[in-house]
Amino acid sequence: MPAVLTVDPRSGVPIYLQVVEQIKRSVALGILASGEQLPTVKQLALELTVNPNTVARAYRELERDGVIETAVGRGSFVRRDGDVGSPRVAAEIASDALDVALREARSVGLNADRVRALFETALTRWFTDAAKDA
Amino acid sequence: MNYIEWLRVRNCLRTTAIVLVVFVALAGILRISLSRYMSPQQWAQHIGAEPGTTKTQITLPDGTKRTILDNPNERTHIVIDDRGRAGTHITLTEPSSHEHKNAENVQIGGIHVNESRHGDLSTTTIDTHGAVPMLYFMAIADVVALIIATMLAAPFAREIDGHLEIAFTKPVSRVRYALGVLAADVAGIWVACALAVIACYICELFFGTYRVDFSGINSRAILMGLVMPAAWYALLCAATTWFSRAYGAVLGFAWPVAIVVGVLAVVQASTPLGLMVHDVGWVLSRLDPLTYVKFAGPDANDAMAYMGADFARRFGIEILLFVVYAGLALVRWERVEA
């Protein structure tokens, strides 16, 4: 598995949540292919230098969310249809990020119109450029 | 047996062995340098060279080679019986001089000298075939053993000095751990004894004697000689375990205090203060394992009888002291906190 997972234990976000989000992100971006095997709990715990139960909890969440499936004795795999949900997952990720951005904007005292203007500028910057590159 | 303690003991014994080897080597050198004076043959030749001496050499039926030196002018008559491996017997008759005593019976190691006077003649017999009493070996070995005992003493104080976290987190009870330590140290003391005895024996061999006398009090001397240093060790063990923070001082003061107490116990005093000090010293000396050992020099009359007296009682007390002191150390060890 490519080492795209990093966790920041000093962040206030629980480590298991960080792992869940990063794996979801990897699946959504296609870094983790459908059907691909994930490292074992022990392997990932050692790789990230975090408590194995934390990794186990993350895997349980991912399984509950339908992103991975675990076969006893064989390991954990990205669900064949795991990327079916990836647009949904991607949307979730984007939506969470937007929430944070808007909350920040409101907390510094911007009003809705100002925020909308900023959003349009950013949209142009990110998505028009991407269209040019594609 | 406790491994770490055994390593300490082993290092101690290594030092002991080296020191003993040095002593034996010195004895060897001494033997070589004195060889001119020690050989009866050479001595006989020296006397035989005096004018007027007739020398006769015969072989007795049992194989003994007899040399007779006779000088009628000097009224000196010497008979040298060389019994080979059984030693040499020399009888010397000469006119008495102020140096000769009326009667003397001396045994130094394996050499037995007897002097007697009749009329104006003195007869001296020298036997070099006597077996060395084991007692003398044990006496020297015990000096070594006491030194080793003092070096090894304070094993628990050393553990208390920063190693309890290792000692107390092993899957053996504290008491069993402690017994292992005691076993290693007592074994070390006894091995040191044995090494010293061997060294003494080698030195004796240099000087022509190879037989050792185990009879009578000699075998009892072995028992006493093994238990007494163990009791001394146990005493130091108990003292240093209870006063573990200053165990170096305890060990350092042990010898001087024992000597002072011993002196006070025997010194006679007439003043009230002196009597009180004597009594205190006497009581304290009952606690000292060395008090119960009796040793007399070879010149003393009835030396053997003196040393054998009251053995069972003294030996019993020695064992009791060992057990009590070891027990005191164990009690403290069991309760100490890291």
Next chain:
Amino acid sequence: MSTITISHLRKDYGGVAAVDDLTLEVPDSTVFGLLGPNGAGKTTTFKCMLGLARATAGDVRYDGQALRPESFERIAYVPERSTLYDNFTVNEHIEMTRRAFRAFEPARARTLLEQFGVDSRKRVRALSKGMKTAVMVALAFSRQAEMLVLDEPTGGLDPVNQRHVLSLMISEAAKGHSIIFSSHQIGQVERAAERIAILQHGRLILEGLVDDLKADRKIVEGIAPVGGFSLDGITSDSRVARCDRTERVVRLLVIDGAPEFAQRLAQAGATGIRVLDMNLEDIFLYAVSPADATTAVVAQELAP
């Protein structure tokens, strides 16, 4: 060796309680971090747990049973300072451990020592503090112990070796062994520990799963309007663990319900409201630093 149960543990030294009424449980297969300022009683707790010191009151049970000498076949301990024998070599310590414990693997110990960069022919007195810690760690982790008690296991080690010790701890955890350890390196505790407890002055002031503590504890920050405002009803809520105020900025440390408090601050007229995550270091610092000074400020502000 599964669970450790500490009940109402108390240890007095000369009339002063180094540990006072401590109750906590280390569940099966858990890595448990014990945090606290210097002198908080962490080392004393370990000593009482291992029978090195006699508890004044309370007890410690392993799987419901009292500690016995045989228990040490399955418990490994790394003390805070070196307790190795200075005059003996590391190899001799390996031999000593081999003779003392049935399940000890000398080959593994040697491998670990090599990884730590320790020359096992050297005498202990020739080793640096970090190397001595490495030796104790190597010996403890080569024993297949089901329960590891580690008091500052990374003391004196360079960052590479510290990470190595951490990896060893995680390996043991993956095997299902339990670890209780104390460390001043909060980052390490955050990585390795599943549960933590914070001690201060011998008392337990906080305990729980790291993930839960982080998820629930937030700082809700707001900027008070110029005229000041009333925090009544907010600060009296039992979920507000602390309230810090400067002239304009209010920070509430809440142990649950952060969004609700954000809303209530907004209703009270605050602006610039933020909900901040707390990492373990934040949680620790807020738990142990005194709150008295700030409450006085709040009281003053509220008076008309």
